[in-house]
Amino acid sequence: MKIALGEKTLKEIREEPATIRNTFQSQATRIKEISTELGQRKPNRVFLVGSGTSYHAGVFGAYVLNALGEILAIPVQASEFEAYVANAVNPHDVVIALSQSGESTDTLKALRVAKKRGALVVGVTNMPGSTIVLESHHSIVTVAGVEESVVATKTFQAQLAVMALLAAELCRELGSLGAERVAEIRHLFEEVATMISENLDAWDKQTKKIAMRLKPSRDVFVLGFGEGFALALEAGLKLKEASLTHSEAFSIAEFKHGPISLVTRGVAVIVIAPSVEEKVEIAERLILELKQKRATVITIIEQGKRLAQGKVDFEISIPRIDALLAPMLQIVPIQLLAYNLALVRSVNPDSPRHLTKVVR
Numbered sequence: 001m002k003i004a005l006g007e008k009t010l011k012e013i014r015e016e017p018a019t020i021r022n023t024f025q026s027q028a029t030r031i032k033e034i035s036t037e038l039g040q041r042k043p044n045r046v047f048l049v050g051s052g053t054s055y056h057a058g059v060f061g062a063y064v065l066n067a068l069g070e071i072l073a074i075p076v077q078a079s080e081f082e083a084y085v086a087n088a089v090n091p092h093d094v095v096i097a098l099s100q101s102g103e104s105t106d107t108l109k110a111l112r113v114a115k116k117r118g119a120l121v122v123g124v125t126n127m128p129g130s131t132i133v134l135e136s137h138h139s140i141v142t143v144a145g146v147e148e149s150v151v152a153t154k155t156f157q158a159q160l161a162v163m164a165l166l167a168a169e170l171c172r173e174l175g176s177l178g179a180e181r182v183a184e185i186r187h188l189f190e191e192v193a194t195m196i197s198e199n200l201d202a203w204d205k206q207t208k209k210i211a212m213r214l215k216p217s218r219d220v221f222v223l224g225f226g227e228g229f230a231l232a233l234e235a236g237l238k239l240k241e242a243s244l245t246h247s248e249a250f251s252i253a254e255f256k257h258g259p260i261s262l263v264t265r266g267v268a269v270i271v272i273a274p275s276v277e278e279k280v281e282i283a284e285r286l287i288l289e290l291k292q293k294r295a296t297v298i299t300i301i302e303q304g305k306r307l308a309q310g311k312v313d314f315e316i317s318i319p320r321i322d323a324l325l326a327p328m329l330q331i332v333p334i335q336l337l338a339y340n341l342a343l344v345r346s347v348n349p350d351s352p353r354h355l356t357k358v359v360r
């Protein structure tokens with residue numbers, strides 16, 4: 001039987017609207033209950049730990065907690081938790097351990113250290129019955145269904161949804177967010193799921209074209225601010241592992257502090273448009289500089305808006321939605337670009353070389 005390259009990856013990206021709906025329907029009550037308990041503890045800090053894609057969902061989680069509340073939220077790579085954070089963890093802290101499989105060794109280690117130091121641990125996984133579920137004080141199980149492709153797509157989407165809802169509920173418990181705003185956020189998940197379904201084919205078609213153009217590119221940089229930075233990190237990883245393309249992520253402003261010197265003709269730069277008005281000008285100035293250096297520039301931007309008066313090579317447009325959940329839309333064309341770039345490079349994104357689904 002002939003295997004179509006990337007069959008599983010594409011199927012799983014297509015399952016994202018259902019993943020959002022199912023996760024929301026089955027976990028919303030639980031997330032509220034957990035938030036109530038976390039809120040009663042009046043935590044000082046939240047650490048979000050994970051590896052790879054799950055770490056990036058943690059970066060997004062820290063962003064939403066910071067955007068909605070007044071609690072210190074710090075994302076930490078699970079493998080560095082012991083070296084950088086563990087000794088400071090105390091019983092007033094909450095540790096959120098993110099892991100699709102619920103079995104990654106580094107995340108489990110971090111979870112165990114955090115528990116030993118008295119922190120309250122919340123596990124977020126896609127695997128009921130996994131070790132992280134068993135060992136966490138509370139767990140939230142996303143409902144993405146089994147993810148067969150080695151490259152995580154729909155489970156990342158589910159983690160983003162959980163992070164946004166958990167942050168909103170927790171910030172309400174802690175008094176920094178009104179009930180009305182939380183209700184508003186709850187309603188957005190259905191809207192996001194519908195928008196993904198409606199735009200998926202168009203994004204697939206457009207990213208196929210972009211992939212053809214990027215085929216010869218040696219390096220791809222992905223840049224974002226705030227929530228866009230979390231997505232840029234994930235985009236950098238997706239492009240590397242799915243399409244074996246060298247790609248790196250930076251904050252838009254940080255890119256000027258050195259990495260820009262690598263930009264020449266043939267280098268591609270993806271800019272996720274900032275949602276904060278004051279940052280737009282910084283992005284625009286950078287884009288003009290990138291174009292002077294003859295880079296191929298791709299923007300991911302809200303419908304009807306433009307960066308640098310459209311002086312870019314491709315604009316991927318995203319329907320207008322509350323900025324807080326825009327990353328749940330933006331990530332889909334990014335995943336499709338990684339998938340389509342893999343196909344034009346004859347790489348199978350379902351099972352990239354040297355990678356396994358669970359790192360033990």
Ligand code: F6R
Nearest residue numbers: 052053054099100101104151152
């Ligand atoms: C990315 C990917 C890996 C995993 C990482 C953590 O597509 O699959 O980077 O995200 O190995 O795995 P989990 O989430 O199972 O702990």
